Amino acid sequence: MLAVLLMHLVFHLSRRASMVMLASMRCMLSSLGADRDLTDKLPNDPRSVINRFDLDPRCSSFLQCPACYALYPYAGAITSSVSEISHCSYKATPNNPPCNEPLWEERRSGGRTFLAPCRKYIHQSLKEWVGRLLMRPGVAQLFRESCNRPATTAAEDIWDASVLRNFRDVDGQSFFRGRGDEIRLAFSLNVDGFNPFHMIEAKQTVTCTAIYMVVLNFPEHLRFLFRNMYLAGVIPGPGKPSLDQINHAVSLVVAELLEFWRGIYYTVIHGSLSGCLVKGAMIPLVCDMLAARQLSGLSSATSTLFCTFCHLAINNIENLEKSTWPARNLAAQIEEAREWRDCQSEAERDACFKAHGIRWSVLLDLPYWNPILFSVVDSMHAAHLGLFQSHCRKIWRINISVDGGEGTTIQPTKDIPRPIHRVLSRWLTAISETPDATGLRKLLLGPDGCPKDVLWQICVDNDVRSAGGRKQLVDNIIDWVCESHARCVCGLNLKIQRNRVGTTPINLPPGAASPPRSSDDGDDIESITSESSHGASSFQLQEKIDKTNESFIKYRIGESSLGRSKAEILKAMCRLRNLDERGTKEDMITRLIDWVYFVPSV
Numbered sequence: 021m022l023a024v025l026l027m028h029l030v031f032h033l034s035r036r037a038s039m040v041m042l043a044s045m046r047c048m049l050s051s052l053g054a055d056r057d058l059t060d061k062l063p064n065d066p067r068s069v070i071n072r073f074d075l076d077p078r079c080s081s082f083l084q085c086p087a088c089y090a091l092y093p094y095a096g097a098i099t100s101s102v103s104e105i106s107h108c109s110y111k112a113t114p115n116n117p118p119c120n121e122p123l124w125e126e127r128r129s130g131g132r133t134f135l136a137p138c139r140k141y142i143h144q145s146l147k148e149w150v151g152r153l154l155m156r157p158g159v160a161q162l163f164r165e166s167c168n169r170p171a172t173t174a175a176e177d178i179w180d181a182s183v184l185r186n187f188r189d190v191d192g193q194s195f196f197r198g199r200g201d202e203i204r205l206a207f208s209l210n211v212d213g214f215n216p217f218h219m220i221e222a223k224q225t226v227t228c229t230a231i232y233m234v235v236l237n238f239p240e241h242l243r244f245l246f247r248n249m250y251l252a253g254v255i256p257g258p259g260k261p262s263l264d265q266i267n268h269a270v271s272l273v274v275a276e277l278l279e280f281w282r283g284i285y286y287t288v289i290h291g292s293l294s295g296c297l298v299k300g301a302m303i304p305l306v307c308d309m310l311a312a313r314q315l316s317g318l319s320s321a322t323s324t325l326f327c328t329f330c331h332l333a334i335n336n337i338e339n340l341e342k343s344t345w346p347a348r349n350l351a352a353q354i355e356e357a358r359e360w361r362d363c364q365s366e367a368e369r370d371a372c373f374k375a376h377g378i379r380w381s382v383l384l385d386l387p388y389w390n391p392i393l394f395s396v397v398d399s400m401h402a403a404h405l406g407l408f409q410s411h412c413r414k415i416w417r418i419n420i421s422v423d424g425g426e427g428t429t430i431q432p433t434k435d436i437p438r439p440i441h442r443v444l445s446r447w448l449t450a451i452s453e454t455p456d457a458t459g460l461r462k463l464l465l466g467p468d469g470c471p472k473d474v475l476w477q478i479c480v481d482n483d484v485r486s487a488g489g490r491k492q493l494v495d496n497i498i499d500w501v502c503e504s505h506a507r508c509v510c511g512l513n514l515k516i517q518r519n520r521v522g523t524t525p526i527n528l529p530p531g532a533a534s535p536p537r538s539s540d541d542g543d544d545i546e547s548i549t550s551e552s553s554h555g556a557s558s559f560q561l562q563e564k565i566d567k568t569n570e571s572f573i574k575y576r577i578g579e580s581s582l583g584r585s586k587a588e589i590l591k592a593m594c595r596l597r598n599l600d601e602r603g604t605k606e607d608m609i610t611r612l613i614d615w616v617y618f619v620p621s622v
Contacts, residue, residue: 205300
């Protein structure tokens with residue numbers, strides 16, 4: 021039987037193959053003349069062998085509603101008659117009707133019909149799991165050492181963070197340090213969805229949700245090994261719990277964490293026959309942004325109150341002055357969550373959530389848990405795949421598909437077409453002639469209102485915040501106009517010519533058919549080509565400049581055609597027109613396109 025255990029558990033031999041292996045062992049014993057009583061004692065199923073050696077984790081089974089994910093006790097046996105709990109009776113609020121989703125379904129096997137659960141949820145006992153963990157050699161000593169590690173000036177591990185060092189027990193003393201033979205555990209909670217079929221094509225949407233915890237007392241090289249991580253349970257797919265529905269499964273973990281907060285005495289651990297007291301706390305919530313906000317009861321990352329640490333509105337997301345960010349208050353946030361929980365109807369809950377952006381989370385049942393401090397920022401999505409990538413690709417322009425930049429401004433990787441000049445001018449004039457906010461809002465958002473691309477271009481040209489949708493762009497323009505209307509009226513039409521890189525408006529050329537030339541920089545194009553050639557043939561470069569310049573004046577070629585020209589040609593064309601030649605190719609193309617609007621057609 022030991023051989024079957026090794027093959028099944030260590031070498032991952034399938035259950036069916038393990039059954040064949042057990043059958044072959046019975047045949048071999050029978051052929052060797054073994055006693056029939058001995059062969060009959062050999063089990064037919066590897067699960068029976070696992071049970072005899074007590075290797076399975078202690079788990080509890082629950083019926084789970086397929087619609088609302090509510091849990092009900094389950095004895096673990098199929099039945100031929102309807103159970104006492106046949107339909108889900110959960111009500112989200114007192115005024116809501118019961119869910120009434122069937123919990124059992126008919127199945128056929130071997131010519132008979134029976135009732136089986138529509139969906140099961142299996143929860144592993146945290147107390148039993150920790151007890152088995154403490155029976156491993158050296159584990160208890162590792163846990164004590166991590167709590168008493170010396171303080172350092174540099175944070176090398178999570179134990180050097182101020183949150184864990186300042187974490188207090190009910191007696192006001194440090195929860196982790198100086199506790200003698202007691203074992204103090206720090207857990208981190210994670211909830212994440214995964215596709216059990218590993219299908220990422222053909223729009224497969226099957227999702228299972230895993231709930232697991234990590235014991236932070238382990239050293240870093242042991243902390244995230246599978247054998248050292250606690251899997252509370254897996255919510256089966258194909259769907260996933262939404263909003264507060266996750267509370268049903270997480271409440272089982274919270275109930276056991278409350279016992280660890282009060283303390284659990286283990287009578288026997290490895291190296292101590294007298295046992296010891298074990299206390300624990302779940303501190304950091306380590307999830308992606310969606311799961312972290314769902315578990316902590318906060319609104320999404322794109323809502324008005326998008327931040328987990330402060331009440332900065334998303335309309336002011338570009339505000340980098342930390343001192344102006346209104347901090348969240350823990351007591352007020354918990355009170356608002358309780359207010360949402362105690363609402364009598366879904367309509368009341370919607371109104372409460374709209375006012376505060378808070379839902380109830382079962383994690384708030386933990387008396388020590390602080391959703392403001394303990395919700396960890398999603399470093400993978402927010403930093404590595406978000407901030408770092410945007411900074412490298414959009415600001416430093418480390419991208420093989422575009423020319424490099426100087427890192428002074430954010431340049432889009434794709435060219436954004438500029439609206440027609442006469443359309444921009446018409447809307448700029450309308451904005452300057454409508455000083456009151458109400459009339460301006462009706463004008464811009466009306467049935468024949470301003471298109472979004474024009475609103476965005478006006479914001480970009482006038483250094484107004486350009487993030488958000490059409491309504492947000494209108495609000496930004498109204499705020500800009502109302503702050504200094506007199507300045508806007510005087511300079512509005514000139515601001516359309518503002519350089520996207522520089523801080524000074526571009527000088528408008530005279531209204532002549534031929535563009536002006538600067539006498540200070542040389543009277544002929546040869547002086548420009550001699551400075552711009554950088555080792556190339558001056559004659560060939562002059563020929564390219566003449567050809568590009570002729571097409572630019574005669575046909576008014578656009579950004580796509582100019583984008584195929586080299587930077588030295590664009591610099592020469594800018595210098596011929598007294599334009600700023602600094603910046604990237606996109607910057608110079610923008611100045612040339614803006615300039616050509618004010619040159620009469622040939």
